[in-house]
Amino acid sequence: MSGVPSDTAPAVSIRHVSKSYWRGGQRIAVLNDITFDIAAGEFLALMGPSGSGKTTLLNLIAGIDRPDSGSLIIAGVDVAQLSESGLAKWRAANVGFIFQFYNLMPVLTAFENVELPLLLTSLSRRERREHVETALSMVSLTDRQDHYPSELSGGQQQRVAIARAIITDPTLLVADEPTGDLDRQSAEDVLSLMQQLNRQLGKTIVMVTHDRRAADRADAIMHLEKGEFSEREMVQLSENVT
Amino acid sequence: MYLLKLILANSLRHKLRSALTVIGLLVAILAFGLLQTVVGAWYAGVDAASASRLITRNAISLVFPMPQTYRDKIRRVDGVAAVSYANWFGGVYQEPKNFFPKFAVDHESYFALYPEYVLKPEEFAAFKRERKAAVIGRKLAQEYGFKLGDIIPIKGDIYPGQWEFVVRAIYDGKDAKVDTSQMLFHWDYINETVRRALPRRANQVGIFLVQLKNPNDAAAVSLAIDKTFKNSLAETLSETEKAFQLGFVKQTEAIVIAIRIVSFVVIFIIMAVMANTMAMTARERIAEYATLKALGFGPGFVALLIFGESLAIGALGAGLGIAATFPVAAWFAAKIGTLFPIFEVSRDTLLMQIAAGLVVASVAALLPARRATAVKIVDGLRHVG
Ligand SMILES: Nc1ncnc2c1ncn2[C@@H]1O[C@H](COP(=O)(O)OP(=O)(O)O)[C@@H](O)[C@H]1O
Ligand SMILES: [Mg+2]
Numbered sequence: 239m240s241g242v243p244s245d246t247a248p249a250v251s252i253r254h255v256s257k258s259y260w261r262g263g264q265r266i267a268v269l270n271d272i273t274f275d276i277a278a279g280e281f282l283a284l285m286g287p288s289g290s291g292k293t294t295l296l297n298l299i300a301g302i303d304r305p306d307s308g309s310l311i312i313a314g315v316d317v318a319q320l321s322e323s324g325l326a327k328w329r330a331a332n333v334g335f336i337f338q339f340y341n342l343m344p345v346l347t348a349f350e351n352v353e354l355p356l357l358l359t360s361l362s363r364r365e366r367r368e369h370v371e372t373a374l375s376m377v378s379l380t381d382r383q384d385h386y387p388s389e390l391s392g393g394q395q396q397r398v399a400i401a402r403a404i405i406t407d408p409t410l411l412v413a414d415e416p417t418g419d420l421d422r423q424s425a426e427d428v429l430s431l432m433q434q435l436n437r438q439l440g441k442t443i444v445m446v447t448h449d450r451r452a453a454d455r456a457d458a459i460m461h462l463e464k465g466e467f468s469e470r471e472m473v474q475l476s477e478n479v480t
Numbered sequence: 481m482y483l484l485k486l487i488l489a490n491s492l493r494h495k496l497r498s499a500l501t502v503i504g505l506l507v508a509i510l511a512f513g514l515l516q517t518v519v520g521a522w523y524a525g526v527d528a529a530s531a532s533r534l535i536t537r538n539a540i541s542l543v544f545p546m547p548q549t550y551r552d553k554i555r556r557v558d559g560v561a562a563v564s565y566a567n568w569f570g571g572v573y574q575e576p577k578n579f580f581p582k583f584a585v586d587h588e589s590y591f592a593l594y595p596e597y598v599l600k601p602e603e604f605a606a607f608k609r610e611r612k613a614a615v616i617g618r619k620l621a622q623e624y625g626f627k628l629g630d631i632i633p634i635k636g637d638i639y640p641g642q643w644e645f646v647v648r649a650i651y652d653g654k655d656a657k658v659d660t661s662q663m664l665f666h667w668d669y670i671n672e673t674v675r676r677a678l679p680r681r682a683n684q685v686g687i688f689l690v691q692l693k694n695p696n697d698a699a700a701v702s703l704a705i706d707k708t709f710k711n712s713l714a715e716t717l718s719e720t721e722k723a724f725q726l727g728f729v730k731q732t733e734a735i736v737i738a739i740r741i742v743s744f745v746v747i748f749i750i751m752a753v754m755a756n757t758m759a760m761t762a763r764e765r766i767a768e769y770a771t772l773k774a775l776g777f778g779p780g781f782v783a784l785l786i787f788g789e790s791l792a793i794g795a796l797g798a799g800l801g802i803a804a805t806f807p808v809a810a811w812f813a814a815k816i817g818t819l820f821p822i823f824e825v826s827r828d829t830l831l832m833q834i835a836a837g838l839v840v841a842s843v844a845a846l847l848p849a850r851r852a853t854a855v856k857i858v859d860g861l862r863h864v865g
Contacts, residue, residue, distance in 0.1 A: 294858075302774050302857040323778060330776025337861070341771040345489035350482070355775050357482060402775075 249410060249442040250276035250299055255308035257294055268294045272308070274460070278409070281436040281443045283453035286462035292446040293414055295462065299444055300412040301329050313409055330358045334403030334441075336413035336432075340395040342387040342402075348374065349383040352401045359406065373401040377431060393424025400431055404441070411435065413445040417452050429455045487788035494761070498793055501757045505797025505840065506804060508750035509833050513805035514812065515743035516829040522736050524822035526729055528657040529721040533593065534690035534698060536705055537724075539715040542568075545684035546714045553708055554688055559701040561693045564589035567667060567686040570638035573624075580620050580818040581659075582634065584667040591615075593691050596654040603628070603649035611669040614645035617660030618652050623817045626650075632663070639670060641677070661818035690718070747836045754844035758790050762848035769852045770860025779853035783845075786852055790845035791838075798837025802830065 257269040268291040276282050276299075284292045297303040298310055301317045310317050313332055320328055335341075342351045352373050356366045374380050377397035387395050396416060403411055413432065417425035433455055435441045445456060453459045491498055520527075536554065538544035548565070555563045569582040587608050591597060599607075599615065607613040616626055626632060626647050634643045645665050653660045667685075675682035692701055702718035709716045719727075729736070762769075769782045805825050813823035 297858050297861075300774070302861075326773070326776045326778055329774065335771075335774050337771070341767065341861075343486070343768060343771075345486065345493060350485075353482075354772075358776050 247278065248275035249278035249280070249313060250444070251309075251311040252276075252299070253309045253311070255295075255298060255305045255310060257291070257298065257303070257305050269298075269305070276442060276444060278442055279436070279440045280458060281433065281456045282445070283456035283459045284444065284446045284462060285448060285450075285453050285459055288448070290462040292462055296412050296414055296444060296446050299410075300333050300335065301325050330355060330406065332408050332410055334400075334406070334408040334411040336396070336399055336403050336411060336416045338415040338418040340387070340392070340399045340419075342395055342398055344387050347384050347386055348379060348390065348398045348401075351387070351398055352405055355402060355406050369405055370401075373405045374398075376404070377401045391424065392420050393427055396420060396424070396428050397431065400428070400435070404435060404439070409440075409442055411441050411443045413443065415446055415448070417447065417449060425449075425452065483784070483788070487785060487792055490761075490765075490785065490789050491792045497757060497761075501754055501793055502797040502800065504750055504753055505794060505837070506801040508746050508840075509798045509801025509837055510804045510808060511746050512743050512836055513802065513825060513829055513833050514809060515739050515746070516832055517805075517809050517823060517825050518820070519736055519739055519743075520826050520829060521820035521823045522732070523729055524657065524820070525659065525725040526722055528596075528659065528822070529725045531698065531720055531722060532692050532695040533721045534692060534702055534705070534718050535721055535724040536688040536690060536716045536718040537686070539706070539717040542686070544714065545681075545686055546688070546709075546716065548683045548685050550685070550688060550709065550714075550716070554690060554705055557701060557704045557708060559693050559697040559704070560690055562589065562593060562691040564593050564689045564691075565667065565685040565687065566590065566664075566689065567670065567684075568638070569634075569636075569665075569670070571634040571636050571643065573632060573634055578624070580623075580661050580663060581821075582663045582665070584670040585664045587666045587668070590664070590689070593689050596658045597651040598654055599649050599651050607648040610646065610648060611666050611672075612644060612646050613648035614663055614665040615649040615651055616647055616663045618650055619660040619821065620663060620818055621647075621650050623661075639674060641673070656824055657822060659821035661821040688716075747840060751840045751843055754790070754794070754840055755847065757793075758786065758844045758848045759851075761789065762786055762852045766852065766855055766860045767863040770855065770857045770863070773857045774861065782852050783849040786849040787842065787845045790841045794837050794841025794844070798833065798840070801837070802833045805829075805833065 252275070253273050255269055255272045256267070258265050258267040260266070272295065284295065286292050294303070298305055299312065301312070301320075304318055308318075315328060317325060317328060343354065346354070349370055352370045353366055356369060361369065370383075371380065374383050377400055379394060379397055379401065382390060382394060382398075387398070390398065411432070416432070417428055420428060429452055432443060432445065436443050436457075443456070445452070447453050536546075536550075538546050545567070551563050551565060554560060564586050566586070567584040569584050571582050572578070573580070591599065591604070597615075597617075604615075607615050614632060616632075620626065628647055628650065630647045632645050632647060634645065636643050645663070651660065671682055690701070690705070692698060698720050702720075705718045706716050769785070772782060772785075773779070809823065809825045813820070816823065
């Protein structure tokens with residue numbers, strides 16, 4: 239099945255979102271009146287120079303930050319309106335996180351890292367085990383389940399992180415420079431995996447990257463321009479090679 | 481299970497740092513325990529004192545005696561069951577540093593008032609038979625290696641001269657609170673000798689020991705006794721044995737207070753050290769905590785991790801410190817000998833050590849946990865790169 243959606247309701251609907259930071263008594267506008275949609279099942283790459291606000295925007299979409307104004311309707315929920323604990327619950331159920339530096343717990347094995355988000359569910363121990371085994375096999379790390387992050391390569395760690403991101407079966411995956419710390423081959427593996435999650439499981443993916451080759455794996459690229467707010471149109475790409 | 485593993489594994493991440501903290505805690509809790517035990521030893525006499533006995537002394541001061549003839553008058557006071565008497569002997573065994581209490585007691589009546597001194601009947605009989613005989617406590621016997629039949633020479637000071645006593649009986653305490661570091665001998669023997677050398681000082685008693693029929697009458701009987709000797713040559717002051725002992729301790733209370741303060745200062749210092757350790761640890765893990773929060777874990781979970789880690793380290797350090805307190809206290813008790821008749825780690829000390837460990841670990845985790853829970857996820861995550 240194709241990950242390129244056309245007629246489904248948008249998974250993410252961003253309306254007039256602004257965000258600024260205060261630093262040294264000075265207001266730094268990072269996002270200014272941003273409005274766009276992300277369709278369900280879309281794999282969107284966010285590009286732009288450093289400091290353009292990509293991470294800030296991603297954090298808003300992921301529900302770990304709040305806009306100064308505007309609304310973010312994600313899977314039908316206005317996340318800006320949720321309470322702190324409501325937002326946490328919402329994230330646990332709806333968002334999978336992939337970070338540049340993997341952000342695995344160093345004291346937990348690959349298996350335990352993947353299992354972590356399931357502790358917030360009511361699944362039994364056995365059910366958790368089954369889920370974790372499935373997720374690890376999807377990222378081809380079954381044989382590494384008892385390894386600690388320090389015993390894994392960067393690419394393997396990122397795959398563990400991806401398994402953790404999909405373990406609760408969220409509809410939305412957010413990835414901030416997921417290949418930024420990886421060598422070319424590992425990056426390719428990770429991107430293929432993400433593409434697969436998008437196409438086979440229908441995950442909506444928002445990926446921040448400044449690597450053009452990584453962005454090319456997405457269905458669409460959106461540019462955040464240097465400076466405060468400018469937005470480019472979505473760039474539809476032709477089907478690319480895996 | 482899972483949480484426990486996370487907490488324990490986290491505690492072991494910086495092995496050196498954790499080990500140093502554990503050692504610091506061990507030493508602090510141990511020192512705290514020992515200092516509290518010293519304080520306890522100071523009050524041991526008060527704790528062991530009976531509420532059903534009064535001590536009657538000269539109202540002017542303990543160093544002034546009373547006529548032995550008071551005994552019969554005291555016995556006739558309502559509420560009095562039995563009366564005995566004793567004199568503080570002073571004296572030095574070989575060297576002044578070999579301190580232990582020596583009393584000349586009325587060998588006929590004294591031990592009936594002190595059922596907590598447990599004597600073998602045949603030894604007690606032997607003691608009573610011989611004028612130069614002495615009864616010594618088990619601790620005293622052990623410390624100096626005195627055995628039955630040994631002669632203990634004492635150089636007198638209050639009662640001048642060279643004295644010799646034969647050990648005829650060794651008493652044990654009914655329980656651990658009983659002071660078994662004393663040496664007791666015949667008042668008659670001392671009195672006889674004094675009468676020959678210093679007739680003026682004969683037939684004088686240092687303290688009368690009064691057994692009450694009913695402990696509740698202590699106040700009334702004390703008053704009645706003291707009234708009996710009102711306006712006589714030696715007016716008396718009667719009080720319960722507890723009050724009497726407390727009066728002794730009061731004289732040195734400043735030292736006890738100082739020791740107490742030091743013991744808490746030690747705890748306070750380790751608290752600061754551990755708080756610093758936990759702050760360092762939590763600061764390093766800000767990104768991890770932010771990740772957990774991003775994944776949907778609440779601030780309570782993050783706080784639990786920090787408190788758990790602090791408590792794990794605290795439990796280990798305090799546990800080792802408490803475990804070390806007993807052998808170290810025993811070693812210390814053996815070293816100081818009869819200086820503190822009772823030197824035992826009490827249940828209260830143990831509980832205070834546990835409480836101190838808990839408080840140290842909890843307080844140490846407080847600020848780091850507050851900070852870690854308050855940090856915004858996005859700021860915490862930026863800690864990584
Ligand atoms: N917590 C913050 N406090 C202050 N300034 C911030 C904060 N987060 C981001 N910024 C600033 O906002 C701008 C955009 O940051 P970011 O979204 O991380 O950009 P990008 O991910 O595109 O590199 C930068 O100038 C950055 O310094
Ligand atoms: Mg960024």
